[in-house]
Amino acid sequence: MEEPDMGIPPLFRCPISLDLFKDPVTLCTGQTYDRSSIEKWLSSGNSTCPVTMQKLHDSSIVPNTTLRHLIDQWLQINCSHGYDLDYFQTVDDSFVILKHNLQSKESTFETKVEALEKVLALSENLPFENCPLIQLDFFQMILELALENAVESSNFEDNLMFVEKALSCGLKLLPFSDLGTLNMLKEDESKFTNFLILFKKGTFFIKKSLCHFILTISSSLQLKELLSMLGKSKILIQELLHLIENKLDGSEESIRALYALSSLDQNREVIVKESAVKALITYIMNTPKCLLYRSFLAPIMAMKTIETLLVVQSAKEEVLNHPNGVSEIVKMVFRVSSDNEASESAVNCLIILCQDLMDAREEAICCGVLTKLLLLLQSQCTERTKNKARMLLKLLRSMCTGDQKQAF
Known part of the structure; x- marks a missing residue:
């Protein structure tokens, strides 16, 4: 008998505990939590929804009987095939531990690198066999880790090595993740700044990886504002053109990224002002x-x-x-x-x-x-x-x- 393709479905998990719902209840914001988790949250003096952070105008909680019924059905189907909750919990626990090792401030640099290598190995089997990587939103966490390590320090070279591994994982997870996550660059000025720092001072591998992210951003309507922000960044355009004009490693990826950025009318003036046409003609001439x-x-x-x-x-x-x-x-x-x-x-x-x-x-x-x-x-x-x-x-x-x- 084949093993199931995934662990616990993400809709069956409490956003607070990440465990399978035992008693799902819904707030006035429409978000569902396990009763024990949300009651603990509210009893601690919080008056907002943990996921949306909206102010709760009504503190009542309503049992989500539909979701509870769906979870019961899912458990019955898997039990009939010889799998119980312990099996899924065991599968998922290993991913939870992996995520904890990456997020914890107590984890050593070596532990985090080892965790990234495991994620990279696991992501080779996507999209089906390792769906907990998607369910537990490893993509957002790994992208945030990459951006956090853009800050220059005494061990900046080690940071760049870490960023390379993180971006490798991110590119593997990207096709199966919520692209809206990339809007973190638009919503957080420090993350946008760190993105530009990585493009300016990162390795060629990092620059090529970031070009792939730009291409993905250009393909999504929900990321149009972010694409506009990137296209108006003189630092980014100058770095792309430097790679193109000098035919450095990553020049081909840079041309594709520049084409993606120029797809927006409002970006073209900035791109042209940085002598992009001259750089592109020079590239063609020297090919x-x-x-x-x-x-x-x-x-x-x-x-x-x-x-x-x-x-x-x-x-x-x-x-x-x-x-x-x-x-x-x-x-x-x-x-x-x-x-x-x-x-x-x-x-x-x-x-x-x-x-x-x-x-x-x-x-x-x-x-x-x-x-x-x-x-x-x-x-x-x-x-x-x-x-x-x-x-x-x-x-x-x-x-x-x-x-x-x-x-x-």
């Missing part, structure tokens, strides 16, 4: 041709990011002022690759530039854009890309002099 002319993700994402930023007028001027700005975009119009994304983004960039800037049109023509577009139209690219290419050809022709039109 070896053997990679540029294959389906290589980083240059494609760099081009897509430039396209996104060109809604800002100063970004267009930055392309034009870069010695290789227009020519590098022209080179990306037609690549020997089965991937059309870079070509489409490059064509879109040129459409935006050529509509507004006569110098951009002239430079694009001098750089051989007409030949590139004709090759693109004869390739097996998507119909949408071909339509964009025709649009650019028409735009260039309409703005050419009589002699230049001969080229068409």
Whole structure:
């Protein structure tokens, strides 16, 4: 007989004791607690709900018979399969102890590192076999521990090693955790500050890990305000661009993070002001041709990011002022690759530039854009890309002099 996939379901646990409900009761806030736990809380002089911290306008408690019935059913089903409460309690106790070792101020540094290594090993079996990691909200606790260790001290190097392990665990747990937890960065100024400190002074591994968190933040509507905060941080943008422009370890992750941040209109002005377009063009220019002319993700994402930023007028001027700005975009119009994304983004960039800037049109023509577009139209690219290419050809022709039109 197979063992159950998880321990005690989270809805069956008292938020105060973390134990299985024995006598669940509900407060006026709608939160449910075990009777003994909440009565102890109230008798200690507290007048708020422990979970929501709302003021209790009514101190009465109501038995939650529905939840009690569900727990009884769950116990009966598992007992019929040969599992009793002691089995689940034993399974869960090991996770509770693990969490205690990480949270306790009395735990040594070595004990906490060992606990993180155990969490990392256990998280390899997610999403099913070790659900107590999710039920007991290890993600929030581990993320808080990582941020707490961002503070510089005499053992800062040890702290960074600890942060690396914590972020490794966090990334494993992230897909199965409540993304709203990341709003702690928005709600607590010190945590946001520590996030930036880690990005500025952390190892390359830490910076790459934080880039993954930024990508996750950009994918959630409930984290839109946090994404805006991150995108307006000059410190963060400068660090991302430093990695990109110098092609350091983590530059590819940084490009994806920058693209995610630029998805919000309100972030683009700040990103452009930090010379992001120049850094991205430099990155594309310095990418070896053997990679540029294959389906290589980083240059494609760099081009897509430039396209996104060109809604800002100063970004267009930055392309034009870069010695290789227009020519590098022209080179990306037609690549020997089965991937059309870079070509489409490059064509879109040129459409935006050529509509507004006569110098951009002239430079694009001098750089051989007409030949590139004709090759693109004869390739097996998507119909949408071909339509964009025709649009650019028409735009260039309409703005050419009589002699230049001969080229068409």
